[in-house]
Amino acid sequence: xxxxxxxxxxxxxxxxxxxxxxxxxxxxxxxxxxxxxxxxxxxxxxxxxxxxxxxxxxxxxxxxxxxxxxxxxxxxxxxxxxxxxxxxxxxxxxxxxxxxxxxxxxxxxxxxxxxxxxxxxxxxxxxxxxxxxxxxxxxxxxxxxxxxxxxxxxxxxxxxxxxxxxxxxxxxxxxxxxxxxxxxxxxxxxxxxxxxxxxxxxxxxxxxxxxxxxxxxxxxxxxxxxxxxxxxxxxxxxxxxxxxxxxxxxxxxxxxxxxxxxxxxxxxxxxxxxxxxxxxxxxxxxxxxxxxxxxxxxxxxxxxxxxxxxxxxxxxxxxxxxxxxxxxxxxxxxxxxxxxxxxxxxxxxxxxxxxxxxxxxxxxxxxxxxxxxxxxxxxxxxxxxxxxxxxxxxxxxxxxxxxxxxxxxxxxxxxxxxxxxxxxxxxxxxxxxxxxxxxxxxxxxxxxxxxxxxxxxxxxxxxxxxxxxxxxxxxxxxxxxxxxxxxxxxx
Amino acid sequence: xxxxxxxxxxxxxxxxxxxxxxxxxxxxxxxxxxxxxxxxxxxxxxxxxxxxxxxxxxxxxxxxxxxxxxxxxxxxxxxxxxxxxxxxxxxxxxxxxxxxxxxxxxxxxxxxxxxxxxxxxxxxxxxxxxxxxxxxxxxxxxxxxxxxxxxxxxxxxxxxxxxxxxxxxxxxxxxxxxxxxxxxxxxxxxxxxxxxxxxxxxxxxxxxxxxxxxxxxxxxxxxxxxxxxxxxxxxxxxxxxxxxxxxxxxxxxxxxxxxxxxxxxxxxxxxxxxxxxxxxxxxxxxxxxxxxxxxxxxxxxxxxxxxxxxxxxxxxxxxxxxxxxxxxxxxxxxxxxxxxxxxxxxxxxxxxxxxxxxxxxxxxxxxxxxxxxxxxxxxxxxxxxxxxxxxxxxxxxxxxxxxxxxxxxxxxxxxxxxxxxxxxxxxxxxxxxxxxxxxxxxxxxxxxxxxxxxxxxxxxxxxxxxxxxxxxxxxxxxxxxxxxxxxxxxx
Numbered sequence: 015x016x017x018x019x020x021x022x023x024x025x026x027x028x029x030x031x032x033x034x035x036x037x038x039x040x041x042x043x044x045x046x047x048x049x050x051x052x053x054x055x056x057x058x059x060x061x062x063x064x065x066x067x068x069x070x071x072x073x074x075x076x077x078x079x080x081x082x083x084x085x086x087x088x089x090x091x092x093x094x095x096x097x098x099x100x101x102x103x104x105x106x107x108x109x110x111x112x113x114x115x116x117x118x119x120x121x122x123x124x125x126x127x128x129x130x131x132x133x134x135x136x137x138x139x140x141x142x143x144x145x146x147x148x149x150x151x152x153x154x155x156x157x158x159x160x161x162x163x164x165x166x167x168x169x170x171x172x173x174x175x176x177x178x179x180x181x182x183x184x185x186x187x188x189x190x191x192x193x194x195x196x197x198x199x200x201x202x203x204x205x206x207x208x209x210x211x212x213x214x215x216x217x218x219x220x221x222x223x224x225x226x227x228x229x230x231x232x233x234x235x236x237x238x239x240x241x242x243x244x245x246x247x248x249x250x251x252x253x254x255x256x257x258x259x260x261x262x263x264x265x266x267x268x269x270x271x272x273x274x275x276x277x278x279x280x281x282x283x284x285x286x287x288x289x290x291x292x293x294x295x296x297x298x299x300x301x302x303x304x305x306x307x308x309x310x311x312x313x314x315x316x317x318x319x320x321x322x323x324x325x326x327x328x329x330x331x332x333x334x335x336x337x338x339x340x341x342x343x344x345x346x347x348x349x350x351x352x353x354x355x356x357x358x359x360x361x362x363x364x365x366x367x368x369x370x371x372x373x374x375x376x377x378x379x380x381x382x383x384x385x386x387x388x389x390x391x392x393x394x395x396x397x398x399x400x401x402x403x404x405x406x407x408x409x410x411x412x413x414x415x416x417x418x419x420x421x422x423x424x425x426x427x428x429x430x431x432x433x434x435x436x437x438x439x440x441x442x443x444x445x446x447x448x449x450x451x452x453x454x455x456x457x458x459x460x461x462x463x464x465x466x467x468x469x470x471x472x473x474x475x476x477x478x479x480x481x482x483x484x485x486x487x488x489x490x491x492x493x494x495x496x497x498x499x500x501x502x503x504x505x
Numbered sequence: 506x507x508x509x510x511x512x513x514x515x516x517x518x519x520x521x522x523x524x525x526x527x528x529x530x531x532x533x534x535x536x537x538x539x540x541x542x543x544x545x546x547x548x549x550x551x552x553x554x555x556x557x558x559x560x561x562x563x564x565x566x567x568x569x570x571x572x573x574x575x576x577x578x579x580x581x582x583x584x585x586x587x588x589x590x591x592x593x594x595x596x597x598x599x600x601x602x603x604x605x606x607x608x609x610x611x612x613x614x615x616x617x618x619x620x621x622x623x624x625x626x627x628x629x630x631x632x633x634x635x636x637x638x639x640x641x642x643x644x645x646x647x648x649x650x651x652x653x654x655x656x657x658x659x660x661x662x663x664x665x666x667x668x669x670x671x672x673x674x675x676x677x678x679x680x681x682x683x684x685x686x687x688x689x690x691x692x693x694x695x696x697x698x699x700x701x702x703x704x705x706x707x708x709x710x711x712x713x714x715x716x717x718x719x720x721x722x723x724x725x726x727x728x729x730x731x732x733x734x735x736x737x738x739x740x741x742x743x744x745x746x747x748x749x750x751x752x753x754x755x756x757x758x759x760x761x762x763x764x765x766x767x768x769x770x771x772x773x774x775x776x777x778x779x780x781x782x783x784x785x786x787x788x789x790x791x792x793x794x795x796x797x798x799x800x801x802x803x804x805x806x807x808x809x810x811x812x813x814x815x816x817x818x819x820x821x822x823x824x825x826x827x828x829x830x831x832x833x834x835x836x837x838x839x840x841x842x843x844x845x846x847x848x849x850x851x852x853x854x855x856x857x858x859x860x861x862x863x864x865x866x867x868x869x870x871x872x873x874x875x876x877x878x879x880x881x882x883x884x885x886x887x888x889x890x891x892x893x894x895x896x897x898x899x900x901x902x903x904x905x906x907x908x909x910x911x912x913x914x915x916x917x918x919x920x921x922x923x924x925x926x927x928x929x930x931x932x933x934x935x936x937x938x939x940x941x942x943x944x945x946x947x948x949x950x951x952x953x954x955x956x957x958x959x960x961x962x963x964x965x966x967x968x969x970x971x972x973x974x975x976x977x978x979x980x981x982x983x984x985x986x987x988x989x990x991x992x993x994x995x996x
Contacts (some may be wrong), residue, residue, distance in 0.1 A: 111993055127586075134934070233728075241940040241941070420968075426962065426964065428964070440609040441991030449732040455961040463625075471937065476920065476922060477919065480900065480904060
């Protein structure tokens with residue numbers, strides 16, 4: 015997601031106590047213990063964290079509501095999602111496949127040379143830093159997916175709390191500390207402390223969810239270290255939705271209604287909010303677009319800085335000669351209130367003006383009309399890489415166009431006749447994508463494979479049974495899947 | 506490996522023709538075709554490349570000998586290894602597990618929300634640039650492991666040829682072009698062209714084998730792009746070998762003989778050459794170290810620039826007050842000839858002087874004596890991350906020490922009672938490691954999983970069967986392993 019960064023808060027000044035160094039030293043001490051836990055014990059820690067969230071859900075939701083104004087229902091739902099994430103990673107740990115164990119037995123007759131015994135698995139990288147997000151005070155915060163996947167990998171975590179919910183972050187951190195081994199999870203505050211984390215020699219990787227500019231700055235900082243470390247930033251995304259002529263004719267009214275619901279869900283403060291809707295020119299849906307968005311109540315955004323950035327971006331887009339307002343409501347006085355908005359332009363203008371392709375974090379979206387299949391397809395290369403791309407089509411009628419769209423859209427998740435908001439937390443889910451949606455197209459921050467970000471392979475050559483880690487032993491005491499000579503177990 | 510970079514060659518000047526842009530444009534055009542090939546066709550291309558190398562082996566070895574002086578036997582052996590690599594990646598492609606297919610069927614009853622159908626696989630990143638190495642004119646060059654794994658992934662490759670064997674690179678490229686689809690493989694020359702490749706918008710990832718300084722410069726360049734791309738650099742490594750007191754007492758003489766053979770194999774021009782040997786103080790093996798290394802004939806190194814760098818590094822290490830020469834032979838006049846050398850110091854000095862821990866590319870190594878198990882173990886944190894680390898131990902006698910060594914050595918491959926030179930090309934092999942041995946500890950440049958560097962995940966949500974890529978279809982027409990709900994096939 016791409017919530018803009020707030021102004022520096024008072025606690026962001028560098029302090030002589032260097033809270034980052036204190037937290038990372040604790041994490042370094044905890045690292046061997048966490049890495050050495052058996053898989054069932056590691057899984058049980060994750061389940062205990064889920065239980066703790068459940069036991070304190072009422073109080074946590076109250077504190078979160080004070081700081082975020084996201085509403086009790088949404089916050090309770092997000093706590094349940096966060097519990098589900100922790101439990102999924104517990105399942106991932108217990109299944110053991112995440113260790114990616116591969117064994118090549120020795121072969122004295124191998125060509126061009128005899129082969130030793132090679133046994134490979136993934137091991138934890140060590141302490142990691144997690145920068146939490148404003149818009150998911152649970153699911154992408156202190157005990158969110160980055161933290162859960164890092165603990166699943168066996169890595170201690172230092173969380174840089176988001177300025178939007180500091181008290182909730184501390185409370186969550188205290189509840190977690192009561193469950194976890196000492197030093198396994200710390201919470202720190204302040205921008206300078208965050209930068210200190212990224213350059214701390216004890217930190218071995220960074221996870222970040224936030225704005226493109228903030229993420230890029232920290233990505234550059236991580237790469238500028240004497241010892242560069244992996245930096246996984248989930249940044250902004252436009253999440254284009256393409257409606258084929260067939261789908262528009264068949265069910266354009268439904269699509270428009272669902273589109274407005276997706277754009278304004280959570281006041282548009284989701285990284286998967288559809289920022290672009292491609293409709294065939296002459297779609298005759300303007301009136302319905304108006305009607306649906308006008309029915310959406312204006313509600314406060316997560317913080318003053320988000321409201322300010324939202325209105326600024328909107329103003330700049332509206333000032334562009336290629337953009338026409340489709341629906342605007344008068345802005346409220348309250349700086350935390352920002353009304354939903356729809357703008358429109360054409361595919362040709364999008365190809366000519368890449369500056370139109372910027373995320374407007376909040377309840378706004380750009381409707382782009384295209385005049386032909388070629389006009390549409392020619393526009394796809396102009397679109398930046400995204401977390402998601404969606405096709406609304408009629409398979410029987412425009413299957414060829416759908417196939418070309420699916421090949422031409424550059425995103426980490428391709429959705430058919432659905433909506434990108436609401437990311438299912440499952441083993442196969444991929445929540446990532448080409449730049450600028452993330453800093454690394456190979457990785458995901460949601461789903462079972464998110465754990466791979468925090469691990470590195472080690473191969474053991476001719477190591478005696480007693481010196482091998484349990485997952486690599488011939489006796490396989492942990493009963494993990496062991497792939498032999500590149501094959502799958504049971505295949 | 507860490508061969509130092511040569512002086513700029515005449516062809517490295519920037520040319521108005523921009524050969525990088527020409528090659529990458531061809532690669533961009535070839536990308537969809539390569540990505541769309543069925544797995545058996547892709548595998549057959551790799552096997553055809555292996556056959557071509559075999560059919561032209563005699564001529565290729567002659568051209569390589571002219572440029573590298575590595576000797577006919579070694580070069581013929583390296584061609585066979587390179588063929589084996591291509592065939593292994595053909596096997597990897599046919600088995601289909603590299604696509605990492607994961608399927609989570611829909612679940613309307615799932616908590617906290619109903620789940621759509623999610624099907625995830627890896628897809629090729631697009632054109633990649635490969636910087637080849639001086640010291641493996643076949644196995645890490647035009648048709649080496651980086652190229653083979655990228656073609657296996659479905660990515661076109663532009664190879665930046667090494668200045669040490671330009672004619673061989675062109676010849677190999679021409680033979681490959683006769684087999685591959687147009688634009689799938691190009692060879693370019695010159696340093697400026699190499700830098701152009703790294704910043705070319707069409708290039709989606711870079712593989713590099715070479716020096717730490719050269720690799721770091723290109724890594725920084727890749728990260729400074731407006732759209733940063735993954736950069737996989739295999740850089741230098743010290744490859745420490747630790748001999749426990751038990752092993753030293755039991756078979757010190759054999760270990761010393763094998764150590765000298767490993768250090769001087771290929772004139773020490775391997776990234777896995779043991780650069781450090783830890784022996785217990787009072788080892789009484791000095792005479793044998795002398796005798797074995799004195800028996801090694803002095804032979805030319807790969808290029809003048811390697812000889813110069815070798816002698817310079819050696820001179821600087823010898824000038825260090827903490828270092829004592831253990832064996833030196835008079836240097837020859839020929840600047841391409843560099844005699845083997847052994848230096849020695851103590852573990853305490855290594856802890857105090859990190860400047861001693863630098864790679865000396867060529868037939869030299871540093872013998873480090875330790876006074877106790879603690880003296881040895883205390884030194885491990887001072888060692889930089891490496892491609893390999895080796896333990897020579899007696900399991901029955903010093904198993905506890907061996908266990909602590911295995912936990913304390915930071916490397917991508919841990920070897921027991923063996924030697925790091927000679928990397929087996931197998932599915933599970935890992936040839937990578939923490940910085941400064943590579944720029945990314947998560948990846949390998951040798952072994953079956955090297956292909957993962959060139960691919961990114963895409964999740965398909967509720968996509969109709971006919972619009973899904975073959976590996977994700979319910980009918981599984983390519984018969985690839987499909988993991989369902991995080992489980993393994995057949996498990």
